[in-house]
């Protein structure tokens with residue numbers, strides 16, 4: 638005789654305990670990588686590859702650094718549309734005032750009219766300089782023929798100095814001023830939930846660093862201080878503005894950029910002219926990409942006749 642089958646009744650559902658509370662959803666970071674852009678008549682003839690970062694939550698997203706040519710910015714807007722057709726782009730954050738990180742705002746604003754472009758006060762001042770007639774002339778020499786549509790002034794809103802926080806559906810993202818790096822008044826965006834730093838041009842990833850505005854030992858030290866500021870947050874991921882497209886975004890790029898700046902300072906003391914500096918850097922660190930930026934930096938560090946910048 639088989640024992641009777643007894644089916645245990647499920648305990649009654651408690652109204653307040655039907656399902657466990659949902660776990661807080663983490664933001665999701667992605668970045669759009671863009672290959673070098675040809676520069677007519679320049680030697681070497683390519684701009685350095687560039688990346689933009691998108692951090693999204695369930696319904697909203699924040700873009701960091703909207704790139705610069707119309708072609709790039711259109712590809713970036715298409716990428717955002719394809720990736721997140723149902724999400725709302727709320728903010729566009731600009732890490733620093735160099736035009737290659739924000740001229741794309743004109744295009745992005747047409748495609749995402751409800752997004753607010755924001756930057757720290759120092760970055761906003763630098764952006765104004767870049768869209769001035771003198772600033773535009775420099776960029777049009779490099780990228781002629783209407784490749785860039787310059788944003789209207791003011792190009793962004795300044796975040797209040799006492800509150801540099803951006804909200805992403807309950808997640809807080811922090812803008813952090815970092816002083817001089819590859820230019821004055823740089824900043825990065827810190828995403829605590831992900832231990833992620835979006836570092837702009839404070840850090841490079843396998844691309845030659847732009848040192849044309851960092852020609853003295855004190856300025857190089859300030860840049861290293863800016864790297865240390867990023868490092869002090871103990872990031873696990875560091876996304877940068879210029880990188881070899883396939884390079885991984887590890888925190889080790891903090892150390893690699895610092896070593897590169899130190900190497901630059903040592904070679905300045907050894908090289909005799911811009912060509913010699915270029916060769917020495919290439920010999921010591923041959924695998925980086927973006928030789929135009931390297932050559933530009935060498936020319937500023939070792940100016941030829943008629944160039945006012947001095948070797949320091």
Ligand SMILES: [Zn+2]
Nearest residue numbers: 735737838878
């Ligand atoms: Zn840059």
